[in-house]
Amino acid sequence: MDYDKILILDFGGQYSQLIARRVREFNVYSIIKAHNISIEEINEIDPAAVIFSGGPDSVTAAGAPGVNQGVFELGIPILGICYGMQLMAQLLEGGHVEKAAHGEYGKAQLELFTQKTLFDGVEANSQVWMSHGDHVEKLPDGFEVIAKTELTETAAMADFERNFYGVQFHPEVNHTIHGKIILHNFLFKITKAKATWNMADYINEEVDKIRNQVGKGKVICGLSGGVDSAVASAIVHKAIGDQLTCIFVDHGLLRKGEATQVKRTFAEEFNIPLVYVDARERFLKRLKGVSDPENKRKIIGDEFIRVFEEEADKLEDVRYLVQGTIYSDVIESGGTEKAATIKSHHNVGGLPDDMNLELVEPLHFLFKDEVRKIGEVLGLPDDIVWRQPFPGPGLAIRIIGDIDKKKLDILREADAIIQEEIKEAGLYREIWQSFAVLPDLRSVGVMGDERTYGYPIILRAVNSDDAMTADWARLPYELMQSISNRIVNKVGEVNRVVYDITSKPPGTIEWE
Numbered sequence: 001m002d003y004d005k006i007l008i009l010d011f012g013g014q015y016s017q018l019i020a021r022r023v024r025e026f027n028v029y030s031i032i033k034a035h036n037i038s039i040e041e042i043n044e045i046d047p048a049a050v051i052f053s054g055g056p057d058s059v060t061a062a063g064a065p066g067v068n069q070g071v072f073e074l075g076i077p078i079l080g081i082c083y084g085m086q087l088m089a090q091l092l093e094g095g096h097v098e099k100a101a102h103g104e105y106g107k108a109q110l111e112l113f114t115q116k117t118l119f120d121g122v123e124a125n126s127q128v129w130m131s132h133g134d135h136v137e138k139l140p141d142g143f144e145v146i147a148k149t150e151l152t153e154t155a156a157m158a159d160f161e162r163n164f165y166g167v168q169f170h171p172e173v174n175h176t177i178h179g180k181i182i183l184h185n186f187l188f189k190i191t192k193a194k195a196t197w198n199m200a201d202y203i204n205e206e207v208d209k210i211r212n213q214v215g216k217g218k219v220i221c222g223l224s225g226g227v228d229s230a231v232a233s234a235i236v237h238k239a240i241g242d243q244l245t246c247i248f249v250d251h252g253l254l255r256k257g258e259a260t261q262v263k264r265t266f267a268e269e270f271n272i273p274l275v276y277v278d279a280r281e282r283f284l285k286r287l288k289g290v291s292d293p294e295n296k297r298k299i300i301g302d303e304f305i306r307v308f309e310e311e312a313d314k315l316e317d318v319r320y321l322v323q324g325t326i327y328s329d330v331i332e333s334g335g336t337e338k339a340a341t342i343k344s345h346h347n348v349g350g351l352p353d354d355m356n357l358e359l360v361e362p363l364h365f366l367f368k369d370e371v372r373k374i375g376e377v378l379g380l381p382d383d384i385v386w387r388q389p390f391p392g393p394g395l396a397i398r399i400i401g402d403i404d405k406k407k408l409d410i411l412r413e414a415d416a417i418i419q420e421e422i423k424e425a426g427l428y429r430e431i432w433q434s435f436a437v438l439p440d441l442r443s444v445g446v447m448g449d450e451r452t453y454g455y456p457i458i459l460r461a462v463n464s465d466d467a468m469t470a471d472w473a474r475l476p477y478e479l480m481q482s483i484s485n486r487i488v489n490k491v492g493e494v495n496r497v498v499y500d501i502t503s504k505p506p507g508t509i510e511w512e
């Protein structure tokens with residue numbers, strides 16, 4: 001392996017994965033390990049530099065997460081971020097950390113005392129993102145202050161001799177305007193890392209890991225039509241070929257043309273053994289008369305598991321299950337200590353523990369755009385790689401109230417028009433999600449000389465980075481007009497189109 005490795009030690013901060021991702025963006029390999037890793041393990045990894053992440057604790061509290069002191073003797077650069085900087089100050093000779101009189105949260109103005117090394121190319125005054133209650137009260141021996149903010153005297157510190165740096169702010173988040181330059185400087189000016197790692201290397205490493213994990217075992221994967229499960233199964237197929245069988249449950253809540261495309265891509269183009277299950281009737285039957293959103297989710301999740309288990313039982317000796325879980329799923333489902341679950345999202349389409357299958361999760365630490373990159377490298381078609389996210393319960397949570405085949409058909413047609421128009425306008429990749437919602441109400445209109453009484457279609461289009469927050473997309477008026485005209489003229493029983501101009505929060509992206 002001819003690439004440098006950056007070891008990120010995790011102190012429980014919410015941005016640890018984001019640091020790793022930023023490093024990957026610069027084509028440098030990064031690996032995250034728990035803060036208490038032993039020196040032997042660190043030596044085995046043989047990192048070119050170490051980054052200490054942030055964390056929720058106070059370094060002054062008893063039992064606060066520490067680090068093996070030997071890390072400071074390795075002779076490699078270290079960057080401490082937030083908690084990581086305070087830990088450096090606390091552990092290194094001469095330093096001291098105390099509770100600050102005022103914490104500092106949110107945006108702050110950083111004033112530099114040097115524009116060299118870590119701050120090469122950074123403006124003398126720029127916005128950074130802060131989130132801390134403690135501060136470095138006394139610098140460790142050999143350090144100097146290299147930046148301050150109004151509330152924090154030591155907003156950044158450096159020991160240029162040993163190449164130890166600490167920043168109280170978070171360079172990994174977008175609110176720190178020059179954060180990427182700072183990380184770039186740490187990687188290339190200070191560490192002198194080689195930018196030789198790429199997504200093809202990631203795939204090769206995952207392929208090795210998957211082979212090691214499953215050996216000759218049989219593996220199944222549930223395909224949803226979305227990019228995550230598609231990329232996950234494509235990687236696993238690359239690793240173990242026909243030991244993998246994909247199961248595609250068509251619950252009838254998919255978008256127009258989706259089932260056909262999944263069949264074509266996986267069975268025909270990739271030659272992956274694929275079990276297609278037409279469960280449309282089953283789902284409709286169970287959803288009949290159900291209007292409560294959480295109930296719908298539960299029923300769909302439940303039925304999905306049943307169908308999936310039935311099919312899995314037909315295959316013999318299956319021991320592993322591929323899941324296309326990506327990093328934002330882990331956070332949104334309350335997978336970290338801090339995050340709370342807002343909807344019962346990702347349980348839908350999830351499978352129960354008692355299936356006794358070991359999970360294979362090759363995308364667990366990746367962000368959506370990284371998954372797409374991998375999909376491209378693996379040769380998946382653009383239509384799948386660039387597909388906008390689509391919820392597991394599908395169109396069911398975009399029909400307000402109870403569901404029947406007629407409403408599904410109306411929504412599917414309207415949605416197809418929206419997809420086409422957005423694609424034609426060249427906005428499909430830029431917009432996070434764009435879709436139609438069918439509410440449970442009707443209104444009066446006029447067509448020709450006739451009074452109509454039909455459904456409105458709600459057009460929803462949002463920009464987002466990770467679905468945790470979102471803003472409604474400022475679509476061009478001509479595009480909205482064209483969508484509206486086509487839907488009202490082509491989709492029977494629809495006589496009105498409205499646009500949802502609510503951000504998240506307070507709204508959610510989906511209507512249910």
Ligand code: XMP
Pocket residue numbers: 297342343344345346348349389390391392393433467468504507508509510511512
């Ligand atoms: P909300 O509506 O909570 O959605 O803003 C955030 C993101 O999650 C998707 N979503 C789901 N995905 N199962 C899924 O797999 C679900 O039940 C589900 N509900 C919402 C939604 O499309 C958006 O991208």
